[in-house]
Amino acid sequence: xxxxxSPSSLSAFVGDRVTITCQASRDxxxxxxxxxxKPGRAPELLIYDASNLQTGVPSRxxxxxxxxxxxxxxxxLQPEDIATYYCQQFDNLPYTFGQGTKLEIK
Amino acid sequence: xVQLLESGGxxxxxxxxxxxxxxxxxxxxxxxxxxxxxxxxxxxxEWVSGIGASGGSTYYADSVKGRFTxxxxxxxxxxxxxxxxxxAEDTALYYCAKDQVFDIxxxxxxxxxxx
Numbered sequence: 001x002x003x004x005x006s007p008s009s010l011s012a013f014v015g016d017r018v019t020i021t022c023q024a025s026r027d028x029x030x031x032x033x034x035x036x037x038k039p040g041r042a043p044e045l046l047i048y049d050a051s052n053l054q055t056g057v058p059s060r061x062x063x064x065x066x067x068x069x070x071x072x073x074x075x076x077l078q079p080e081d082i083a084t085y086y087c088q089q090f091d092n093l094p095y096t097f098g099q100g101t102k103l104e105i106k
Numbered sequence: 107x108v109q110l111l112e113s114g115g116x117x118x119x120x121x122x123x124x125x126x127x128x129x130x131x132x133x134x135x136x137x138x139x140x141x142x143x144x145x146x147x148x149x150x151x152e153w154v155s156g157i158g159a160s161g162g163s164t165y166y167a168d169s170v171k172g173r174f175t176x177x178x179x180x181x182x183x184x185x186x187x188x189x190x191x192x193x194a195e196d197t198a199l200y201y202c203a204k205d206q207v208f209d210i211x212x213x214x215x216x217x218x219x220x221x
Contacts, residue, residue, distance in 0.1 A: 033207055033208060035151075035208070037151075042201055042211040042212065042213055042214055043143075043151065043201075043208075043211055044211070045207060045208055045209045048207040048209070049207075054209065086150065086151055088151070088153075088208070090206050090207070090208075093156070093165045094153055094165065094166070094167045094168070095141070095153040095156070096153065097150060097151040097152065097153065098150075099150055100150045100151070
Protein backbone atom coordinates (compact mmCIF):
# COMPACT_ATOMS: atom_id res chain seq x y z
CA UNK A 1 0.00 0.00 0.00
CA UNK A 2 1.40 3.38 -1.02
CA UNK A 3 0.91 6.33 1.31
CA UNK A 4 1.02 9.63 -0.59
CA UNK A 5 1.69 12.45 1.87
CA SER A 6 1.47 16.13 1.05
CA PRO A 7 2.89 18.65 1.12
CA SER A 8 6.53 17.57 1.37
CA SER A 9 7.38 20.84 3.09
CA LEU A 10 5.39 23.58 4.72
CA SER A 11 6.17 26.99 6.18
CA ALA A 12 3.70 28.70 8.50
CA PHE A 13 3.46 31.39 11.18
CA VAL A 14 3.17 30.71 14.88
CA GLY A 15 -0.53 30.45 15.65
CA ASP A 16 -1.47 29.23 12.17
CA ARG A 17 -3.61 26.19 11.53
CA VAL A 18 -1.55 23.58 9.69
CA THR A 19 -2.92 20.61 7.75
CA ILE A 20 -1.12 17.61 6.27
CA THR A 21 -2.83 14.96 4.20
CA CYS A 22 -2.14 11.33 3.42
CA GLN A 23 -3.83 9.28 0.77
CA ALA A 24 -3.63 5.49 0.77
CA SER A 25 -3.57 3.52 -2.47
CA ARG A 26 -6.39 1.36 -1.16
CA ASP A 27 -8.81 1.16 1.75
CA UNK A 28 -6.97 0.91 5.07
CA UNK A 29 -10.01 1.50 7.27
CA UNK A 30 -8.83 3.58 10.24
CA UNK A 31 -5.36 2.11 10.64
CA UNK A 32 -3.15 5.17 10.35
CA UNK A 33 -0.58 6.54 12.75
CA UNK A 34 0.93 10.03 12.69
CA UNK A 35 4.46 10.63 14.00
CA UNK A 36 6.57 13.67 14.77
CA UNK A 37 10.33 13.50 14.33
CA LYS A 38 12.56 16.29 15.53
CA PRO A 39 16.15 16.55 14.23
CA GLY A 40 18.42 13.95 15.80
CA ARG A 41 15.55 12.30 17.64
CA ALA A 42 13.51 9.15 17.24
CA PRO A 43 9.96 9.49 15.90
CA GLU A 44 7.19 9.97 18.46
CA LEU A 45 3.63 8.75 18.09
CA LEU A 46 1.09 11.57 18.12
CA ILE A 47 -2.08 10.03 16.68
CA TYR A 48 -3.12 6.37 16.32
CA ASP A 49 -6.11 4.76 14.63
CA ALA A 50 -6.46 7.90 12.52
CA SER A 51 -7.96 10.11 15.21
CA ASN A 52 -6.91 9.00 18.70
CA LEU A 53 -4.54 11.31 20.54
CA GLN A 54 -1.66 9.48 22.19
CA THR A 55 -1.40 10.02 25.95
CA GLY A 56 0.52 13.15 26.82
CA VAL A 57 0.29 14.72 23.37
CA PRO A 58 -1.04 18.31 23.33
CA SER A 59 -4.63 18.72 22.21
CA ARG A 60 -3.67 21.12 19.40
CA UNK A 61 -2.76 17.98 17.43
CA UNK A 62 -5.59 16.03 15.82
CA UNK A 63 -6.27 13.52 13.08
CA UNK A 64 -9.23 12.47 11.00
CA UNK A 65 -10.22 10.27 8.10
CA UNK A 66 -10.94 6.70 7.15
CA UNK A 67 -10.69 4.52 4.09
CA UNK A 68 -8.12 6.15 1.84
CA UNK A 69 -8.02 9.81 2.90
CA UNK A 70 -6.51 11.06 6.14
CA UNK A 71 -5.75 14.47 7.60
CA UNK A 72 -3.44 15.63 10.36
CA UNK A 73 -3.96 19.08 11.85
CA UNK A 74 -2.14 21.38 14.23
CA UNK A 75 -4.76 23.88 15.35
CA UNK A 76 -2.31 26.59 16.46
CA LEU A 77 1.31 26.14 15.43
CA GLN A 78 3.87 26.51 18.20
CA PRO A 79 7.66 27.01 17.82
CA GLU A 80 8.31 23.58 19.36
CA ASP A 81 6.28 21.93 16.59
CA ILE A 82 9.14 22.35 14.13
CA ALA A 83 9.75 18.81 12.94
CA THR A 84 9.10 16.34 10.17
CA TYR A 85 5.74 14.58 10.30
CA TYR A 86 4.99 11.13 8.91
CA CYS A 87 1.83 9.15 8.35
CA GLN A 88 1.96 5.35 8.42
CA GLN A 89 -0.54 2.63 7.61
CA PHE A 90 -0.65 -0.55 9.66
CA ASP A 91 -3.68 -2.22 8.14
CA ASN A 92 -1.64 -4.37 5.76
CA LEU A 93 1.88 -5.71 5.74
CA PRO A 94 4.34 -4.41 4.80
CA TYR A 95 3.53 -1.36 6.90
CA THR A 96 4.33 1.77 4.92
CA PHE A 97 5.12 5.37 5.73
CA GLY A 98 4.39 8.53 3.87
CA GLN A 99 7.31 10.51 2.48
CA GLY A 100 7.21 13.01 5.33
CA THR A 101 6.33 16.70 5.68
CA LYS A 102 9.01 19.06 6.90
CA LEU A 103 7.38 21.86 8.86
CA GLU A 104 9.13 25.21 9.33
CA ILE A 105 8.25 28.49 10.99
CA LYS A 106 7.99 31.64 8.87
CA UNK B 107 9.91 3.75 32.62
CA VAL B 108 9.05 2.13 29.32
CA GLN B 109 12.23 1.96 27.29
CA LEU B 110 13.80 0.37 24.24
CA LEU B 111 17.57 0.37 23.81
CA GLU B 112 19.13 -0.71 20.53
CA SER B 113 22.72 -1.85 20.13
CA GLY B 114 24.98 -3.63 17.69
CA GLY B 115 25.26 -1.05 14.95
CA UNK B 116 28.71 -0.50 13.49
CA UNK B 117 30.72 -0.11 10.29
CA UNK B 118 30.66 -3.31 8.25
CA UNK B 119 31.95 -4.23 4.82
CA UNK B 120 29.65 -4.88 1.92
CA UNK B 121 28.55 -8.51 1.92
CA UNK B 122 29.04 -8.80 5.65
CA UNK B 123 26.66 -9.66 8.46
CA UNK B 124 25.54 -7.97 11.64
CA UNK B 125 23.13 -8.66 14.49
CA UNK B 126 21.23 -5.84 16.11
CA UNK B 127 19.64 -6.10 19.55
CA UNK B 128 16.85 -4.16 21.20
CA UNK B 129 16.53 -4.48 24.98
CA UNK B 130 13.07 -3.73 26.35
CA UNK B 131 12.17 -2.62 29.86
CA UNK B 132 9.22 -1.16 31.73
CA UNK B 133 6.51 -3.24 30.06
CA UNK B 134 5.53 -6.89 29.54
CA UNK B 135 7.62 -7.51 26.43
CA UNK B 136 6.04 -10.89 25.68
CA UNK B 137 2.60 -9.30 25.21
CA UNK B 138 3.52 -7.09 22.25
CA UNK B 139 4.44 -7.35 18.61
CA UNK B 140 7.64 -5.53 17.73
CA UNK B 141 9.13 -4.01 14.61
CA UNK B 142 12.37 -2.72 13.15
CA UNK B 143 12.26 0.54 11.20
CA UNK B 144 15.22 2.15 9.46
CA UNK B 145 16.09 5.62 8.25
CA UNK B 146 18.83 6.20 5.71
CA UNK B 147 20.79 9.44 6.22
CA UNK B 148 18.60 12.40 5.29
CA UNK B 149 15.74 10.15 4.19
CA UNK B 150 12.35 9.04 5.46
CA UNK B 151 11.25 6.09 7.53
CA GLU B 152 11.13 2.54 6.15
CA TRP B 153 9.50 -0.36 7.97
CA VAL B 154 11.92 -3.30 7.76
CA SER B 155 10.51 -6.24 9.72
CA GLY B 156 7.96 -7.23 12.34
CA ILE B 157 7.38 -10.12 14.70
CA GLY B 158 4.38 -11.28 16.66
CA ALA B 159 4.26 -11.33 20.43
CA SER B 160 5.14 -15.02 20.72
CA GLY B 161 7.69 -14.93 17.93
CA GLY B 162 5.70 -17.36 15.82
CA SER B 163 4.93 -14.88 13.03
CA THR B 164 7.53 -12.85 11.20
CA TYR B 165 7.21 -10.32 8.39
CA TYR B 166 9.66 -8.54 6.13
CA ALA B 167 9.85 -5.72 3.65
CA ASP B 168 10.64 -6.91 0.13
CA SER B 169 13.93 -4.99 0.28
CA VAL B 170 15.29 -7.27 3.03
CA LYS B 171 13.40 -10.52 2.53
CA GLY B 172 15.77 -13.48 2.40
CA ARG B 173 18.64 -11.47 3.87
CA PHE B 174 17.34 -10.32 7.28
CA THR B 175 15.90 -12.45 10.10
CA UNK B 176 13.93 -11.04 12.99
CA UNK B 177 13.66 -12.94 16.26
CA UNK B 178 12.97 -12.36 19.92
CA UNK B 179 13.78 -13.83 23.31
CA UNK B 180 10.85 -13.21 25.62
CA UNK B 181 12.82 -14.43 28.62
CA UNK B 182 15.56 -11.88 27.99
CA UNK B 183 13.09 -9.16 26.87
CA UNK B 184 15.17 -8.67 23.76
CA UNK B 185 14.42 -8.25 20.07
CA UNK B 186 17.00 -9.11 17.41
CA UNK B 187 17.66 -8.43 13.75
CA UNK B 188 20.19 -10.61 11.98
CA UNK B 189 21.32 -8.94 8.78
CA UNK B 190 23.20 -10.85 6.08
CA UNK B 191 24.54 -9.90 2.64
CA UNK B 192 24.62 -6.25 3.60
CA UNK B 193 24.87 -3.64 0.87
CA ALA B 194 25.30 0.12 0.74
CA GLU B 195 21.51 0.46 0.54
CA ASP B 196 21.27 -0.94 4.08
CA THR B 197 23.21 1.98 5.56
CA ALA B 198 20.77 3.55 8.00
CA LEU B 199 19.80 4.27 11.57
CA TYR B 200 17.86 1.24 12.78
CA TYR B 201 15.08 1.71 15.32
CA CYS B 202 13.05 -0.86 17.17
CA ALA B 203 9.45 0.05 17.95
CA LYS B 204 6.77 -1.42 20.18
CA ASP B 205 3.38 -2.75 19.11
CA GLN B 206 1.38 -2.14 15.95
CA VAL B 207 0.90 1.50 16.84
CA PHE B 208 4.64 2.04 17.32
CA ASP B 209 4.01 3.87 20.57
CA ILE B 210 7.53 3.47 21.91
CA UNK B 211 10.77 3.81 19.91
CA UNK B 212 14.38 3.31 20.86
CA UNK B 213 17.04 5.89 20.14
CA UNK B 214 18.39 3.92 17.17
CA UNK B 215 21.64 2.21 16.29
CA UNK B 216 23.64 3.18 13.21
CA UNK B 217 24.64 0.65 10.59
CA UNK B 218 27.14 1.79 7.97
CA UNK B 219 27.98 -0.52 5.08
CA UNK B 220 31.20 0.31 3.26
CA UNK B 221 32.13 -0.88 -0.18
